Amino acid sequence: MSTHHYYQLQGYFRELIELKTLKSGSKLPSEREIGEQFKLTRVTVRQALQNLEAEGLIYRQNRKGWFVTPPAVIYNPSSHLSFNLYVTEQGFLPHTEKLMQQIEPANAYIAQLMNIAESAPVLYLHRRRYINQRPVLIEKMYINLNLLPGIEKEDLTQSLSQLLKNNYQREYRDMDLVFKSTSLPSSAANELGISAGQPGLHIERINYTDDKQVLEVDYEFWRHDAVNINIAIRD
Amino acid sequence: MSTHHYYQLQGYFRELIELKTLKSGSKLPSEREIGEQFKLTRVTVRQALQNLEAEGLIYRQNRKGWFVTPPAVIYNPSSHLSFNLYVTEQGFLPHTEKLMQQIEPANAYIAQLMNIAESAPVLYLHRRRYINQRPVLIEKMYINLNLLPGIEKEDLTQSLSQLLKNNYQREYRDMDLVFKSTSLPSSAANELGISAGQPGLHIERINYTDDKQVLEVDYEFWRHDAVNINIAIRD
DNA sequence: CAGTGGTCTAGACCACCAG
């Protein structure tokens, strides 16, 4: 096992990355160059690279090349910090892009959660979020317009928790969270520039107000190598 | 994109699985048979199968074949239920196998957490856990012998939380959790029969007593397709 | 033993990116 060619190649690059000879964000040689250097075919080179990708050490940009993965951000849902805040606090540069926004009728699941009629309007918001220019997260959310009337007129690239606090005197409190490690839906993978079949992290989050109403339902699709989850459970 | 051969093949099997024409746990045709049927080479067939594996729909048993993934268990750390209990409650059959057990000197990290001297003895326990005969989880834990003297003489394939409750009048309370979506260390992958480079879920857990002492530090390596994490955050 | 997946070769053409 340890003698396989792809395995040795993984070890070679893993060492270069750990020693910082290959620095975070830098580009690897092309697959053909690596193959030439080690007398391997592209198939074998790609297997090694794909394994390192699954490990989270490198990632690819579609048809541009392979790059060393930058450090992951730590996401602690129980801290109630906004994306902008915790990313900034950890020394990274956050950025948010709105891909779509529309008022639409609630589906059965959302309506039931929000305790509204089954086609009552909710605000659907679809965003892409970046850390240091790298797209890491697709967010699709459904926002309760009964609790947050007029929110659709605000600038929805900003932090929602800030907006809630400043304009509605509301804050995130209780949450229900579901985590799944699975490949991303192809739409989200495309929007992140991830090739199909790569692993991802899927988070579903229900945010409640302090009086137990559902403020927002959130679906997050993360690059698996961009985030670690920390949670403290205190009863 | 949608016209690629491997993509169509994925759609074909995804549909069979969703329609339950291919039932949970059943075996797919061999890679060569699939290739013959669709006039594709094994490389292409394997790409489709590997993508479905990342999606969590199928998994492989080393050199035996590809199988339809059974439903995932829901793991809710905040419920404080033991593995045996939550697996059973969800209609599955749990099983635990002890791979190794020894008393060893604490490393710096563990010693600091447990507030003991740096080579004071701790109990190291290494287990493999199954759901319906399928190995899904490797557990490596360090147990505080100061708080649980003599625990090394007990049957350590049983539920630790039961043991703590019955023999030591202790219960799990607060926890710190870290989740990472990454490929598993090769040792854990081997013990689970997972081929290198497949994604996995890595959980680190620190368990505290009700008086804030560290009872146990736990490293869990899960098959990514075997578990969903649910957490309720209530401040 | 035959059949399985695991590894690997030596090519090919394509879509897309950068200069």
Next chain:
DNA sequence: TGGTGGTCTAGACCACTGC
């Protein structure tokens, strides 16, 4: 336009499984 990764072919040999 030349170079990149993305997809794919048509083979081969090996290690291991199950009969």
